[in-house]
Each structure stands twice: as structure tokens, then as C-alpha cells.
Amino acid sequence: MGTSRNDRSPSSPPWRPVQAVLGRKDIGTQRQMQELWLAAFADRGERLIGDFTKPAMVDLLRVAAANPSPQAAIQAFDDVVGRHGDAGLALDFARRALVRNAAARGGLAGFASELFSEASGYYASRDLPSFVGAENRVPNSSGSIELKNAIRVATQDAVGRVGVPTPDRSSWLNYVSDVIDHLKGAR
DSSP states (O other): OOOOOOOOOOGGGGGGHHHHHOOOOOOHHHHHHHHHHHHHHHTTTTTHHHHHHHHHHHHHHHHHHHHHOOHHHHHHHHHHHHHHHHHHHHHHHHHHHHHHHHHTHHHHHHHHHHHHHHHHHHHHHHHHHHTTSSTSSSSSSHHHHHHHHHHHHHHHHHHHHHOOOSSHHHHHHHHHHHHHHTTTTTT
């Protein structure tokens, strides 16, 4: 029987601003989302971009463009990852994003939006439970869920402003860099 656990973000300097603002009632959702991505980039740098631009991701873009059924999307994901022999957190996000996108028939733009939204939700989930009920923070678990969803929506909006990705390697690399810049509030 498996267990679920939440590992907090590191207490390293890049993550301290996130821990200072996450779940605060007086700090807007957009700012909280930006702090998540500023910390993620400060912590991982170019490796963060590399996580989202693995060769398997470009193949997954092509899958998303075909608007498969959710079942076909899962099968295609397994095929792509098996062919590339790749793994990692960003690909876990991609799997969920591909299935959600397939259900919504969102194409390339929907997949990109869901992909980064999944990542934002993950980053928020690492620390948000620690602040539930704390003074000036989310009051309860329902508030925590609402905030996480609002961060996901803010992420989707930011990704949407970047435009629609193209399913080729060099364009995807530029697109991911632009998205991360938007999420950090740099554009």
C-alpha cells in the first residue's frame, strides 16, 4: 500500500520569498505565482528549462496537436516516454496535462497551458499545507484548494499570453523560455 507525502520546498534562499508570501491574504495570486516561478528558476536555472524541453516533450506536443481521446493520450504518452527512455517530474506534469488537455480537446495551446499549470500547482502544494490556518494565511483546507486553483488559472493566463507553441525542438525551447519569463513576471 502506497502513501502520499508532501515534501516542502528547500529552506534555501530562492524559496524563502515563496514561504513568506504563499497563502497570504494580503498578497495577490499573481504575485504568489510569480514568486513560485522566480524560486524555481533561481533554484534550478537552465535545468528547469531543460526539464520542460526534453525531446519527449516535443513528441508530446505532436500528440496534443492531434487532439486524441484521453485513453489514446495515455497510450501515446507511454509510447513516447518508452521510446525516449525518459523520466522526470516535468514528464509527470506532462502526463496529467496531456490527459486533461485531451479531455478538453485543447490542442497545442491547451497542452502548454495545462503543463505549466500542473507545475505551478505542484510548487504551491509543497508549502501551502504548512500555512493553512496560520495568521493572515489561508484559513482552512478549502481556502488552500481555492488558492492553488487560482494559481493554476493565473499560470494558464500567463501561458496563454505567450501564444501557441509550435511542435518543433527549437521553437519549443524558445517558447518554454518565454513562458518561464512570463511566469516570473519578467515580461
